[in-house]
Amino acid sequence: MKLCEVAGIAQSSYYKWLNRQASVSELINQELEKKIIEIAEQVHHIYGYRRMTLAVNRALHTNYNWKRIRRKKPKWFKPTAEHTAKNMLCCQFHATQPNEKWCTDVTELKYGNRRKKYLSAIKRAIKRNPKARPMIHSNRGFQYTSHAYRQLREKFQFQLSMSRVAKCLDNQPIESFWGTLKAEYYYLHSIESENELIRGIHTYIDFYQNERVVAKFNGLTPSEYRNKAII
Incomplete structure (x- = not known):
C-alpha cells in the first residue's frame, strides 16, 4: 500500500x-x-x-x-524565549494614528450540539491594509508562538508584542471587544449551525463598526472616528 x-x-x-x-x-x-x-x-x-x-x-x-x-491534561510544551516577545505595548493602548497598534486574540464560540468555531481578530486586516506596519500585540498562545506566525511577521514586517503570563489586562482592548460581542450578540441567540454563526458574526461586526455609537468617540461610530483621524 x-x-x-x-x-x-x-x-x-x-x-x-x-x-x-x-x-x-x-x-x-x-x-x-x-x-x-x-x-x-x-x-x-x-x-x-x-x-x-x-x-x-x-x-x-x-x-x-x-x-x-478524570481526563488527562495534554502535555503542552512551554514556548521558548525565541518564540515569544516582550510586552512592547505595556498597556499603552492609545495610538497617535491608525494602524499604529493592533491587538489580536482568538475566542471560542459554540453552536448546535456543543460544536466549536474559533474567531480570530484582525485575520483579514493585513490584506485590507497592505502598507501597514503596526505593532501587533497578542497573548502567548500557541498560535502566536508558532513558527508560522514568525514567518508572517517576517513577510509583513510587523512588530511583535506579547502579554505577560496570566495577565489578561495586558490585552484589554481585544478582551473588551470579545465581551461586548458576546453580550450584545452571541449570548442573546440560540445558534444551531455554523453558517448561522458566521452570518451573525459578520452582521454584528458590521453593526459594531458602522452603526454602534460610542460615548468616548463623542457619539461617533468606530468607522467614523477612524475616518476622522485619517482626515
Whole structure:
C-alpha cells in the first residue's frame, strides 16, 4: 500500500493492527467513555471529574476511582524565549494614528450540539491594509508562538508584542471587544449551525463598526472616528 510506504510501515504490521481484537480493558474503557459522554450531555457539561465519578459509579453500580474518570491534561510544551516577545505595548493602548497598534486574540464560540468555531481578530486586516506596519500585540498562545506566525511577521514586517503570563489586562482592548460581542450578540441567540454563526458574526461586526455609537468617540461610530483621524 502506498500509505504504508510513505509512513515507512510494513504492510504486515498494518494488517495486524487492522485485524486486532480489543482487549477486555479497552472494551470497558469504551463503555465507560460512552457513559461519561451520556451523563455530560444530560447535565449540560457542568460536572467536574469528582461529581462525574459519583454519577458514573451510581449509574453503573461500580466503584471507579476518580483517576479512572478524570481526563488527562495534554502535555503542552512551554514556548521558548525565541518564540515569544516582550510586552512592547505595556498597556499603552492609545495610538497617535491608525494602524499604529493592533491587538489580536482568538475566542471560542459554540453552536448546535456543543460544536466549536474559533474567531480570530484582525485575520483579514493585513490584506485590507497592505502598507501597514503596526505593532501587533497578542497573548502567548500557541498560535502566536508558532513558527508560522514568525514567518508572517517576517513577510509583513510587523512588530511583535506579547502579554505577560496570566495577565489578561495586558490585552484589554481585544478582551473588551470579545465581551461586548458576546453580550450584545452571541449570548442573546440560540445558534444551531455554523453558517448561522458566521452570518451573525459578520452582521454584528458590521453593526459594531458602522452603526454602534460610542460615548468616548463623542457619539461617533468606530468607522467614523477612524475616518476622522485619517482626515
